[in-house]
Amino acid sequence: QGTAGQKMAESSAGKRAALMRLGRTATPAEIKAWDIDVRPDFKGLPKGRGSVQQGEVLWEAQCASCHGTFAESSDVFTPIAGGVTPQDMKNGRVDSLMPGANQPNRTTLMKVSTLSTLWDYIHRAMPWNAPKSLSADDVYAVTAYILNLGNILPADFTLSDSNIREVQARLPNRNGMSTAHALWPGKELGGIAKPDVQGSACMSNCRAEVVIKSFLPDYARNAHGNLADQSRLVGPSRGIRTDSQAIA
Template sequence: MSRSRSWCVGSAAALAVMAFSAGAAHAEVKVADRYAGLGRAATPAEIKAWDIDVRPDFKGLPKGQGSVRQGEVVWEGKCASCHGSFGESSEIFTPIAGGTTAADIKTGRVDSLLPGANQPQRTALMKMATLSTLWDYINRAMPWNMPKSLSTDEVYAVTAYILNLGSIVPAEFTLSDANIREVQERLPNRKGTTTAHAMWPGPEFGGTVKPDVQGSACMRDCRKEVVVKSFLPDYARNAHGQLADQMRLVGSTRGADTSRPAPEAFVPNKPAALSVKAQAAPEKVASAAPSSNAAGAATAAVMPLLQKNACVGCHAMDGKLVGPSFKDVASKYKGRADAVNYLAGKIKSGGQGVWGSMPMPPQTLSDAEAAQLAQWLARDVAP
């Protein structure tokens, strides 16, 4: 190619780039004009207010200090109502301290986390591998009703108090940004995690770019796809109204049309299972079908009554909800001569103590309705 032609080609390319740049700049100006007056650039102070996270290497940790004694005062005033005076917590929150030993602090691995350990519940200090996690969570999320209301020194103090509850630091200890790395080396479970996977952002935490999971796609003799489907048993098919009308019309999930009967002979996942069972013991399958169909018909007959009086809100057919299952009730009073009269009276009057401390309130239904439900429980519900 001649020099003049090379110059022409190069000039054309340069002109094209200049034209594209000018067009992009023009488009940017038009967008700015379109949204003129909306928003502004965040100030350094606003960015700083959001940039509060503390990394495992303690980058982002602010300067400050707080003693165990100071932390105890803050704890009793703002933390103990949820977490208990000694980190034992209430029935809602899991314990913070407990389950660790001096040997764990020495080794960096908590023996109570090993299989077969006689530890009823895992605490926060048992599982925590990085002290930055504790400091950061207290700083951004606590106390529950006023998150981010603690001062930096109060966060250090509360963290120190928790560490003292776990015998990680003594009662006279003062935690600060200067010694927090030394305390990190005393966490009971500091060696209970690994960074040897690609989930960390890079090698600065000891990670690696190699994925932690290796796999290859199946290309031949692959197993057939397993399709898992759910289904509704007859007794629960319309327990909560028309499901098809309760689902969003977005996406692939659709509620079952409970106004129609379920498909006949439906067996989840393996349609041939019923025929195989019938071939193995045809006489048993044939004899079991009439009684099963009769029980299903009886349940379908009382289901509107169960729904009308909200019985299914507290009782399920097989498993315990608020109260015992219908099958458990039927099994308890199976064979009792006065079962129908007894159950009808209990349904009407309510009670407490037979199935636990949760009371069943009296039900406002007629004597005939109570007798119908009691007869269904005593005679038709399979135990």
């Protein structure tokens, strides 16, 4: 005891070899248990099938309580169905996303451009309070039903791994995505190098007059509890009182 070894300056090869002993090979069963993602090219999609009608049963039993019978509810989240037209399905672009379209909500079906996304997400995360409880066939069925609620699939349709690419080609917003921007930190997506918005470095007399274009309305100011209770009790300022007494 007490003699000191000589373990100086390990070669980087020695270090690498030692590091290589950390971790182990994943078994096929383990990969199967966790590798559940489905890509836009449907890599990862399990075989299976489910009809709109099966989906309806499932929806009403396990989904409608949160999302509404017609997937129209915004009780727990934004609506899933609504806002898309047969014309959109043709173009692959959703008109109600255009400015001034007066569409009150942006629904899931207005935005989703890849069907894999819906399938993957329902499979991994829904029902919200029991995620990963659905079988692959269940997911096919309920996805078909959602698309039926959006008038994208007919009521007698059965969605499966063999026809899903055709259904992808019907998605209303399938052509609605762009990666022509500078907000991806790499060149993997093409994109553009130069950011699209730039500010001004002007230091004096930068604008003729300053007009307040938007002023927080009183109801919004007072809708966040008593602001006096959200500020420190010492310092240069206090929180403004917005409790019922103060705003009476």
